[in-house]
Amino acid sequence: xxDVEQSLFLSVREGDSSVINCTYTDSSSxxxxxxxxxxxxxxxxxxxxxxxxxxxxxxxxxxxxxxxxKHLSLRIADTQTGDSAIYFCAESANNAGNMLTFGGGxxxxxxx
Amino acid sequence: DAEITQxxxxxxxxxxxxxxxxxxxxxxxxxxxxxxxxxxxxxRLIHYSYGVQDTNKGEVSDGYSVSRSxxxxxxxxxxxxxxxxxxxxxxxxxxxITGELFFGEGSRLTVL
Numbered sequence: 362x363x364d365v366e367q368s369l370f371l372s373v374r375e376g377d378s379s380v381i382n383c384t385y386t387d388s389s390s391x392x393x394x395x396x397x398x399x400x401x402x403x404x405x406x407x408x409x410x411x412x413x414x415x416x417x418x419x420x421x422x423x424x425x426x427x428x429x430x431k432h433l434s435l436r437i438a439d440t441q442t443g444d445s446a447i448y449f450c451a452e453s454a455n456n457a458g459n460m461l462t463f464g465g466g467x468x469x470x471x472x473x
Numbered sequence: 474d475a476e477i478t479q480x481x482x483x484x485x486x487x488x489x490x491x492x493x494x495x496x497x498x499x500x501x502x503x504x505x506x507x508x509x510x511x512x513x514x515x516x517r518l519i520h521y522s523y524g525v526q527d528t529n530k531g532e533v534s535d536g537y538s539v540s541r542s543x544x545x546x547x548x549x550x551x552x553x554x555x556x557x558x559x560x561x562x563x564x565x566x567x568x569x570i571t572g573e574l575f576f577g578e579g580s581r582l583t584v585l
Contacts, residue, residue, distance in 0.1 A: 365515075392572055403563055403576030404516075449515065453572050461574060463508075465515040 365464035367450055372470045379437040381467045383450030386431060390452040393426060395435045398447045398466070407435070407448075437469075445471045475500040479564050479577035487585055492551045494580045496564030504567045505547040506574070507531075507539060509560040516563065522547055554584045 364386045373379045385393070391412050396404040410417045410424045410433075417424045423436040437444055450464040477498040486492050498505065503524045508516040518531030520539040528539050536558060538550045551558055561581050565574040 394573075396574075401578075403565075403578050404574070405576070406573045409573070461506075461518075461572070463516040465513060 365450055365452055365462050367448075367464035367467045369465065370468050370470070372472065373440050374472050375440060375442055377440055379435075379440045379444070379469055379471075381435045381437075381448050381450075381469065383433040383435075383464055384431055385433065385450070385452045385462075385464075387452055387454060387462070388431070389454045390431075392453045393424075393433050394451040394453070394461070395422075395424065395433075396449040396451060396463075398449065400446075404449060440469075440471050442471045442473060445469055477564060477566055477575050477577045479562075479580045481580060482578065483581045485583045485585065486554050488554060488556060490554050492554050492582065494549045494551075494562055494564075494582070496547045496549065496577060497545055498564075498566045498575070499545065500566060500568060500575065501544055502566035502568035502575075503544065505541070506565045506567075507537070507547065507549045508563045508565065509533065510563060510579070511560050519549065519562075520547075551582075554582075556584050558582065559584045 366384045394409045395407040397407045398404045408419050421438045425434045447466040447468050449466045451461050453461045480495045506521040507519040510516050517533045519537050522528050522541040561579050563579050564577040567574050
């Protein structure tokens, strides 16, 4: 079946940029998502990208998609302590969300 | 504001007991999902529903059941709880074109 892989942990200093990487195997992925989970809470959608796009920018967030290598990244500029959370990459082959496959999550720790 | 709520937020039960986790959404979404979150596994899909009277098995459905008698609710039942079902359970719903999942706050279940 489909597989989505992420590194487990990333530590950065406040003010630096963070880059969280994700690889996936499903070549039919249509939508790719980044979710954020803060302690004790559910997941919240940060951003998404259609598979026919290479890049999407939204304020401090930049998503890069390399469809050939099936690689997705999330860059957070000027990382703040409030960005400390677990970040999940997810992919879907359709837009109903019914076949969303999640990665294991990357825990981002931001040091002051 | 529309929302999705789960109850109970925390529950401790004993092996063999029946447990039901409630999920209620007020977005009038047709699609609803149950995931479990475990360290090292990310989120795994248990069951999902595309509408009233519709239920489908996900990746890890053994030992779980759901019912959909109305649009708003998708209760998750563990017929005979096992220690392997100790986990954090998330309910989610979607009805948007982008497939964005809206998550509840989670229910932490401990089976002793």
